[in-house]
Amino acid sequence: MEKDKGYKVPEGGWGYVVCFGVIITFIAGIGHINSFGLIYNDFMIETKSTAKSLTTAHGVFGMMLAIGGLILNVISKKYPLRTGGFIGASIFCIGSFSTIFINNTNILPLTFGLLQGIGFGIMVPVLYSTLNHYFVTKRTTVMSACKSGQGIILMWYPQLMKRIITMYGFRGTLLIISAISLHTFPGIAVMKTRSNKSAEIRSANTIERGTIDKAEENIDLLKHIDNNNCNETHKVEKLRYWLNEILCLKLLKDPVYINICMGQSFMNFSDLTFFIIQPMLLFQYGYNPTEVATCISVGVAADVVGRCALTIISSFTSVNTRLLYYVGTVLTFIFRIVILQVDQLIWIVSSITVLGVLRSWLHIASPLVISNYVPHDDFPAAYSMFMLTSGLVNLMASPLIGLIKDECQDYVPAFYALSTCCLPCIILWPVEYIWRRNPA
Numbered sequence: 001m002e003k004d005k006g007y008k009v010p011e012g013g014w015g016y017v018v019c020f021g022v023i024i025t026f027i028a029g030i031g032h033i034n035s036f037g038l039i040y041n042d043f044m045i046e047t048k049s050t051a052k053s054l055t056t057a058h059g060v061f062g063m064m065l066a067i068g069g070l071i072l073n074v075i076s077k078k079y080p081l082r083t084g085g086f087i088g089a090s091i092f093c094i095g096s097f098s099t100i101f102i103n104n105t106n107i108l109p110l111t112f113g114l115l116q117g118i119g120f121g122i123m124v125p126v127l128y129s130t131l132n133h134y135f136v137t138k139r140t141t142v143m144s145a146c147k148s149g150q151g152i153i154l155m156w157y158p159q160l161m162k163r164i165i166t167m168y169g170f171r172g173t174l175l176i177i178s179a180i181s182l183h184t185f186p187g188i189a190v191m192k193t194r195s196n197k198s199a200e201i202r203s204a205n206t207i208e209r210g211t212i213d214k215a216e217e218n219i220d221l222l223k224h225i226d227n228n229n230c231n232e233t234h235k236v237e238k239l240r241y242w243l244n245e246i247l248c249l250k251l252l253k254d255p256v257y258i259n260i261c262m263g264q265s266f267m268n269f270s271d272l273t274f275f276i277i278q279p280m281l282l283f284q285y286g287y288n289p290t291e292v293a294t295c296i297s298v299g300v301a302a303d304v305v306g307r308c309a310l311t312i313i314s315s316f317t318s319v320n321t322r323l324l325y326y327v328g329t330v331l332t333f334i335f336r337i338v339i340l341q342v343d344q345l346i347w348i349v350s351s352i353t354v355l356g357v358l359r360s361w362l363h364i365a366s367p368l369v370i371s372n373y374v375p376h377d378d379f380p381a382a383y384s385m386f387m388l389t390s391g392l393v394n395l396m397a398s399p400l401i402g403l404i405k406d407e408c409q410d411y412v413p414a415f416y417a418l419s420t421c422c423l424p425c426i427i428l429w430p431v432e433y434i435w436r437r438n439p440a
Contacts, residue, residue: 040054070388
């Protein structure tokens with residue numbers, strides 16, 4: 001892993017404080033996502049809102065996550081990552097408090113999807129990049145520990161949300177969630193890296209030098225052309241350089257990276273949407289709010305167990321994160337089909353338990369698959385590009401899932417459609433493996 005010359009990765013120190021900040025930020029930001037169906041179910045019935053509006057909101061959220069990542073990539077060229085994180089936290093909290101005043105779920109694509117999506121999209125690369133700054137050999141273990149810490153707290157969220165809704169109603173619950181979102185600020189505040197002003201100056205000078213050098217080359221090559229043409233060439237080269245710097249377009253020439261992005265993007269969309277509308281499926285099966293909250297809690301508890309188990313395993317042996325992600329995807333596909341074949345509580349709980357463990361593997365491995373493939377300096381851009389791909393998939397596919405439910409008046413076909421989104425990863429990754437082993 002390349003670092004600044006003379007810099008030794010601490011593998012700890014302030015990095016453990018950063019871990020705490022990562023946990024706090026994720027809990028304050030998207031801790032209530034698993035309880036989304038529980039929170040909005042009665043509201044949707046009262047306002048006669050469609051499932052399409054809810055899934056569209058999450059599609060927009062996924063797209064705005066990507067836009068937020070690109071915005072951070074621009075900000076980070078001139079300002080520290082933490083500054084970008086504070087900007088993201090501010091936008092996120094504005095969106096969170098705006099959600100309190102909605103009168104139907106058709107407004108969620110704006111408040112939750114647009115504002116909270118951009119805000120959280122700016123914060124996520126800050127969290128992962130800072131964590132990567134402090135850990136290399138311990139990265140999988142630390143990431144597992146962070147996700148375990150989140151899971152232990154989130155395990156109680158569904159029960160907490162059910163009680164808050166009972167005590168304070170729908171608006172009161174949204175107000176409390178908005179207040180919790182303010183904790184993203186202290187979470188971002190600890191995201192500091194080694195002070196290296198010269199590195200920032202060097203980075204800025206590199207951009208200018210690259211532009212100037214390219215301009216000088218063009219002048220040498222085009223001596224016979226007048227000054228106006230040279231200036232035009234200078235501008236084109238400068239624009240091309242900045243696009244490469246901001247979007248890291250060289251990654252689009254890497255078929256392996258593209259395959260990683262495509263497989264994870266469809267799986268990311270499928271995972272997020274599955275667990276968001278899962279409570280609606282359970283309500284359709286005839287379960288009451290207490291049973292639904294219990295099922296969600298069991299799934300989160302299993303998630304915690306999976307994270308803790310992976311933390312212990314990765315501390316003793318090296319884990320191939322891409323293989324872990326692939327195995328998790330295959331098993332997830334199988335058990336999602338199983339959960340649609342049964343409706344008895346014991347089998348539903350058992351399936352949700354297995355899916356919870358598998359989800360922990362996917363969440364921990366996802367950013368690590370990318371960070372282990374690309375150079376450290378390219379990670380923010382690579383992760384932003386991944387989020388952009390995920391956002392496009394979310395934006396296109398989310399309304400279709402909601403439309404399937406609305407047309408069929410049944411959540412089961414929608415869940416079958418979600419399960420098929422595992423197939424790009426299941427099919428294309430082995431194809432890539434065979435291709436790399438046997439190049440033409």
